[in-house]
Amino acid sequence: MQGTEHDHLRQMLTHVQFDPHSTIFHEAEDADYVFNVTSGSVKLYKLLGDGRRQITGFLFPGDFLGLALNATYSYTAEAIEPVTACRFPREKLEKLFDEYPRLEKRMLGMAVDELAAAQDQMLLLGRKTAKEKVASFLLMLARRQEHRGEESGMIHIPMSRSDIADYLGLTIETVSRTLTQLRKEATISLKDNRHIEAVGIDMLEDLAEGL
Amino acid sequence: MQGTEHDHLRQMLTHVQFDPHSTIFHEAEDADYVFNVTSGSVKLYKLLGDGRRQITGFLFPGDFLGLALNATYSYTAEAIEPVTACRFPREKLEKLFDEYPRLEKRMLGMAVDELAAAQDQMLLLGRKTAKEKVASFLLMLARRQEHRGEESGMIHIPMSRSDIADYLGLTIETVSRTLTQLRKEATISLKDNRHIEAVGIDMLEDLAEGL
DNA sequence: CGTCTAATTGATCGTGGTCAAAACATGTGG
């Protein structure tokens, strides 16, 4: 009996794939599914009426997606690198919570963590200089990479300069200039424009905290 | 039996008061309590090493506070106007969730709503102009006032220019200049510097959405 | 190689920040 229930819910859980630049879901669309990224990377963004874009977050393997309980998604999700994800119908979520009560607590915990991250990002967007923003961004990438065990002394940057700019509230030119500035100050070492060797992590940390 | 359990938990729920400018809790402090604001208004903020401040949100009667499940608060909470709040020990929260299972779902719903608001604020901080920021801020105040039934055609602004500036990622001078600009364009009408008559709500809405 | 897009670099501009002073508000004691 527990088995059939379990199997029934497992059936709902399908794997899906997305090519780079393809949209996983759109802002204001009916939030029919929740996702769990298993490989690749994703950007989340919101748009203003005239096309200005703010990227509100990046997702990597292990991250949840679409945990909006509202009727519609509050942002657009788009694949950066080829993405595979587990998809689960949102309307079945209640049933899933009933079967795995601890899941709801984990969900709340994740939402709270995301909220704290969002507040850090507000501090970054509202009060940090371009240099501090870029330093914070590189640190964020390094820490999340480390957190999921992809350590290698090298920071992998899957997203374009344009994505970085729209994440930090800057332009691509300022991002580029700031990276070359950090390179000239020997804080970082650009291997190629998708791989950075972070020479002075502690210098980045000081920059990020505004010290 | 249900009665005694209920009473036991009710005992934990005490009312507390805070004077203006007094701190309800500090960032990085042990998160021992959660709060529910019953009157007054609260600001939440984070600081950088050199004192730069970002206000991440304002709270009004009915709003929850401290729903961090982590060990420590991720921001400082400070009273703007005299505040009264219900306080509940965080370590008893699990017990409370067990007794009122629907509470945990509401909690998750609130966290998700706050997350959506945080993303809107990121868009504001990263991509809106000073004028759009101030317009969005006034709209936010008007809508939340309306939502809790304090409508009066007048927007009440409990916080100082300095608080507004640190919420919008601007300086007090720019906030002030922008308000006088909106006044000269007859979009708003300043009654005194804590009360604004919003003449052109639709003009504010267009400004806020970047149209 | 040649084409196309992304990233860098350069020159100039403008929004919003900084510094300073004036206007205004609030409160206290004579």
Place this chain on the structure above:
DNA sequence: CCACATGTTTTGACCACGATCAATTAGACG
């Protein structure tokens, strides 16, 4: 009620960080 002190908001003059516009260089792919 006024004189004075303190703090907040507004206004003004000037400045700088990051944006814009434009040209060049570097990668990616057929």
